[in-house]
Amino acid sequence: MSSEAQQASDSSDVQNLEFYLQHSEEQEAVLGGVQDVLPGQFKRIAAGKSSLDVLGVRSGGGKMDAHMLTLLQSAFPAVPITADIVEGRSQLTDNFKALIAKTPNLQKIPFVWHSMSSEDYEKQVKAKGDVKKFDFIHMIQMLYFVDNLANSIKFFHSLLNNNGMLMIVIETAHDGWDTLWKTYSKELCGDSISEYRSSAEVITCLKSQGLKYEEYDVPNTFDITECFNPASETGQRILNYMTAKDDFSQFSTPETRAGILDLLKNKCSVKKGDRVMFKAKMSCIIVHA
Template structure:
């Protein structure tokens, strides 16, 4: 017996994340959800799917090169995609039960990927480029609020000023029996150890503060929101970062610390402290290789 097709209509907010004066126009990230039979759904994930040519400090030159190298080196997409393929089909089947279509909202989503992906061409996408504040004002100005069956926010909360306010606003856009997905760097990961230890020195450019999934959970609990957490273990080989003069190691250090040139931008004492931290507290050693803990947490928040 053929199963009914559940049509998924996706609204992708290309949110200009950050303050009005430092909007990272090119830093667009998210994934696009497209439809299949009600018993099976496919999700395609992309981070920074659209990189524009005009970007403020922190999203230019070596940062973009380092980011692209990091994505390839860390296999971040693969790790998140495996989670998506394992967990989300069941969620969509449950959420979509008895429905002929689903409305999905992607916050921080990129557009370039959709244009290049043949399997997404038949899915109706609606793109909106604005700040979170502008979208919130637009929603509040309308008499009828558009609500969604599923909302995803992947690695975008770094770029907003009001974490609980942003979470609460988008959670209020959920329909009954729906879910909000937040993907973020895991509590206790190497990222949290690095950026919280050296918050003062590192949170000066694209990110003005650092929060991990652990901090997001605190906000969710204070808001009285129920959630399920799924850990995505992941590591990245950073051995080359400890080889003097290694070009790829230097590029990776630039990205991990948000510096233009790690060895030129930071003082000798700070460099030594960061390298010691990366080796001894952020990583494990296996067969002579230094593996940085870049695990993620996926928080599925109930409506």
């Protein structure tokens, strides 16, 4: 793919992501879910430390990073904080920087930007040999995109300081996303997501590596009623995102499209009045150093 084609593809992916986040309120659900978990964990990881180093992996536009960094600052106002951000999509990094520019408390934090994928960051760190350690690393809704799940978890866990924590947020096993992507894995897995994973695969990796962890539920549903109206642009764009396709209406065969829609309505969702609410519960997994 040429650089121009790659940029166009990245731009389309970012637009689909932002449209989905706007309509699903997923980030609000995650923030609500971690609100009770993080203060106690932050108190634990910060004990006795004179500075705190944070790493965000595939942080996107920075909304959740901003919230968590603000929580950390408010809990430890006298402790200096640094933030390293790994994000390969330049448009989202620009959005993040714009968010910092209008958020005074974030301007007190020195940011280091790594404009690359998590796997390229891993290669760079290993090549340099000068490894920066972190007290808090978060990987929110991004482990679908790595080639080797076990290696990625092992590497980022190795970057933790004493008492540090790795926070993974991922779709819960046996809920809507897991049902959709595992039922239609052959049709849906492709360039961006080669192998779908849920909390089940992550926990299997953690157990096999002997890592100590805790799992917390992040409840979430979102309205997909419009997805069943072929004339609805909103519905089609949500379907594009949910299936990781540029155009769901042109995707595969009519039978496959019909099968996916039937699965979405009858196995992946619940009815709420006349609305179809997709079951999108997530797991917040805290992994200890």
